[in-house]
Amino acid sequence: MTTTRTPRVAGPTEPIGADMLALLKALKLGALADTLPERAALARQHDLSHIGFLQALLADEVSRRQSRSATLRATKAGLDQSMRIEGWNAAPDLRYDRTLLSDLTSLRFVDAGQSAIILGPVGVGKTHLATGLGHMVIGRHRNTVLFARADKLFTRLRAARLDNTVDAELRRLSSVDVLIIDDFALRPLDATETNDFYELVVERHQARSTIVTSNREPSEWLTMTADTLLAQSAIDRLTSNAHTLVIEGPSYRQRTRPDRSA
Known part of the structure; x- marks a missing residue:
């Protein structure tokens, strides 16, 4: 007999402590502080493994850096940001x-x-x-x-x-x-x-x-x-x-x- 796993209901997001924020900044990952609580809540809801949770965080950071790099290079190129x-x-x-x-x-x-x-x-x-x-x-x-x-x-x-x-x-x-x-x-x-x-x-x-x-x-x-x-x-x-x-x-x-x- 198979059982169906019921996803956990996401609880309230946990605030980021000062020690965690300091570690993120030391690694130049301070921007992750904006998405870390939400990602942690989703990880609990979907029973993500530690590796899965880490992969989601790193994917967020890669996407953010690519977007920032593209914006900087577009500005340097003289491109109007509103013209897509x-x-x-x-x-x-x-x-x-x-x-x-x-x-x-x-x-x-x-x-x-x-x-x-x-x-x-x-x-x-x-x-x-x-x-x-x-x-x-x-x-x-x-x-x-x-x-x-x-x-x-x-x-x-x-x-x-x-x-x-x-x-x-x-x-x-x-x-x-x-x-x-x-x-x-x-x-x-x-x-x-x-x-x-x-x-x-x-x-x-x-x-x-x-x-x-x-x-x-x-x-x-x-x-x-x-x-x-x-x-x-x-x-x-x-x-x-x-x-x-x-x-x-x-x-x-x-x-x-x-x-x-x-």
């Missing part, structure tokens, strides 16, 4: 290739050293998507990511010329695993900026992934540069191995503005 893939507002009136977006979120293009170009009018969420992909790269692959608006990126390179560090800055930008250039070709690029764009693309071609967002088609980028030959060479390299996602529809900001007629 799951938070992108894909309204029904937006038109885009859902299969391609799903493929981009698999991050296979990063593993292959390929790039991504996200095109569309103002307010459809291009920056949000690019930032969300950056968060996914940091969270899943622990690769290095850098987000930069195009005008600020070129301004930084121009400033680096003043103190003779432009070569070092170009090497740094070229070595980042995923470089996100936001709002590219929003305004014309002068000769220096066009040259820097060419250098970046050539150095990163087939070696590192670049994500570019723009309101203009790549065919229009040429008209926004000062050196057509350099720009054409860079654009040809960038687009030759890039997945291009086109988003069409009304601006999110216009869709969500207050109804003045009310």
Whole structure:
């Protein structure tokens, strides 16, 4: 005859004593104090072994450290913490290739050293998507990511010329695993900026992934540069191995503005 074990009812959580807290802090595990009482109660309720209880505690700590590390690296990369893939507002009136977006979120293009170009009018969420992909790269692959608006990126390179560090800055930008250039070709690029764009693309071609967002088609980028030959060479390299996602529809900001007629 078999008997069914009835799980114990979890009793009140026990407070953590000063000695236990001191031990946790000595081992740099002070954050476990937040979950230890609850975990202990659950262990009693489910009759966990000592090893099972210890494993649950360590899993909590690993998860906490990974989350903290991802947050710190995302901040260093310049990624907006509020812009995640799951938070992108894909309204029904937006038109885009859902299969391609799903493929981009698999991050296979990063593993292959390929790039991504996200095109569309103002307010459809291009920056949000690019930032969300950056968060996914940091969270899943622990690769290095850098987000930069195009005008600020070129301004930084121009400033680096003043103190003779432009070569070092170009090497740094070229070595980042995923470089996100936001709002590219929003305004014309002068000769220096066009040259820097060419250098970046050539150095990163087939070696590192670049994500570019723009309101203009790549065919229009040429008209926004000062050196057509350099720009054409860079654009040809960038687009030759890039997945291009086109988003069409009304601006999110216009869709969500207050109804003045009310």
